[in-house]
Amino acid sequence: MVLESNLPKPLPPSLLNQTFPLVCRPEGWIPPFLIPAYGSAEGHGGLVFHMALLNEDLTGLAKTSLFPLGSFIPIWAAVDQKDHQPLLLLLEECVAATTPELQSASLVYPIITNKGCLADGKTGNSRFLPRYHSSAILLYLQSFKFALGEEVYIHCKLVAWDPEVFDIEKKACHYIKETGEWELLDDPSQSDLCKCCDSSCKPRLKRGVDSGILRHFISSLNELFSSIFI
Secondary structure: OOOEOOOOOOOOHHHOOOOOOOOOOOOOOOOHHHOOOEEEEEOOOOOEEEEEEEOOOOOOEOOOOOOOOOOEEEEEEEEOOOOOOOOEEEEEEEEEEOOOOOOOOOOEEEEEEOOOEEOHHHHOOOEEEOOOOOOEEEEEEEOOOOOOOOOOEEEEEEEEEOOOOOOOOOOOEEEEOOOOEEEEOOOHHHHHHHHHHHOOOOOOOOOOOEEEEEEEEOOOHHHHHHHHOO
C-alpha cells in the first residue's frame, strides 16, 4: 500500500464536500490533518483504515520524510467510524522493513509487538500520545538506525475493537521510564494488562470487531537513512 493523495477525510458521506463556517473546537474535535494525503486500506468487514505521517506540531501532514536521527516521527492511524458502534483503534503489530511486502528474508526492526506493546519505547523514547478520539491513535516514534541506504517501509496491523473492553490481546501499552513500568494508554488503572509485554501476551480465542493490515510506505526514505547514518 502506498501513500494516496486527495482522499476525503474519514467522515460519514453526508458530511463530505460541504463547507461549515465554524471556528469553535468542542470536545471531540477532529484535527485538520484528516483532509490531505494518507494511506488507506479496507478491512475484512468493510471498515476503512488510514495512516499518515504528521508534522511536528500535529497540525497537518508531514511535508518531508527526512527525519534526523533521534527526532520524533508522529504517525497517525484511524478507522472510519461512520455508522458503526463505537470503535477503538489499536496498533497490534508494527515493524520497519526493507521490503514493501513482508517476506521471510526481509530485514525487520520491531516497533510494536506482543499484541500492542510499544517495544521501541523501552529501548528508545517512543510513546503513544493521548487520544483525541477512540477511533484514532497517535504513535510518537523516535527515529532509529536501520537499513543504511535502503528504502524503509513501516508495516502495521490495525485492529478495530470494543472501546469498553481491554485484555492482554487488545491493548495499547507504552513504557514509562520514570516509573520503570508499562502503562495502558487508555486506562492506566488497568495497566496490569501490560505486564505480559516483557514476556509473552498469549492469544485467547476472542472475536474482535474487525481488523485490517495497512502497509504504509514512507516515500524517499532512501534519502532519509542516507542522511541519518553519518
